[in-house]
């Protein structure tokens with residue numbers, strides 16, 4: 001590289017607002033930009049030549065090295081979450097992407113990781129949500145008052161209406177009611193997430209809940225000739241859950257599976273357990289979700305528009321699933337391939353963490 005190009009390269013690397021490091025085929029650091037130094041506390045000269053696992057001590061280094069995974073899968077891993085340890089021993093959460101560069105034999109020749117401070121991003125997201133919550137809260141009264149006046153108009157309290165007037169007002173009232181239910185739903189989910197709603201935990205048999213819900217959803221699925229199969233062992237341990245909220249989680253997953261699946265496809269709802277947790281998987285043969293959209297599907301109001309194929313929804317269902325399961329001390333994740341189908345997973349701990 002000539003001097004001008006080298007300077008430009010350094011300027012580019014150090015101008016990036018995200019941490020970036022490059023490793024060689026032995027996982028030794030060969031590049032470490034200014035933002036990486038800011039986030040980790042290590043200076044570039046201190047880390048060059050060291051193994052990245054030694055420097056970052058990430059929660060994934062030991063068994064799930066993302067660069068090795070990226071090399072094995074022959075594609076970059078995007079939108080991942082982990083924690084790293086700073087020079088001062090502090091653990092910080094990060095969002096990162098990893099890309100392995102392969103040589104002609106398919107082995108890793110070099111790897112790049114890009115990372116950002118997740119705590120900072122989560123704080124900004126919480127602030128944004130708080131702002132929307134205030135806005136939604138302020139919208140509640142005018143929307144509800146407008147709905148009330150429309151109802152009075154429809155009841156003829158301001159005089160007789162023509163058929164056309166009645167028709168238009170009924171249509172507006174329907175939309176107002178829809179808006180009202182979105183506002184309530186959003187406020188409800190954000191309160192669960194903020195811990196402002198106390199969940200009501202009782203020991204429940206998830207097997208019964210799943211059987212009941214599947215029986216209900218079979219009717220809706222039959223309209224699209226979709227078959228739902230339930231695969232649950234006979235003896236699932238009872239778990240402390242808020243029954244109504246868990247029903248909401250499963251309903252949202254089944255509702256989406258039906259909504260985003262073609263006619264005559266199959267949905268499987270599966271449950272199993274290990275020593276500490278219960279797992280539920282909702283698997284469909286639907287539209288699937290592209291890799292670039294996958295990291296965001298649990299975000300508030302995130303919807304994927306696929307051309308003219310815009311299905312009813314507002315983008316709150318999966319945000320509710322995540323907020324409810326995390327309030328139970330559990331986790332949610334998704335595996336999906338565009339055009340093939342999706343599997344949504346839920347993990348619920350068998351014991352409540354105090």
Ligand code: ADP
Pocket residue numbers: 252256257260284286287288289297302303304305312313314315316317318319342
């Ligand atoms: P909504 O369904 O109201 O749009 P959700 O939060 O439930 O909102 O889902 C967010 C987005 O994730 C949806 O708009 C859809 O694009 C995608 N999605 C959710 N579930 C599935 C699924 N089973 N198959 C394919 N895409 C899905």
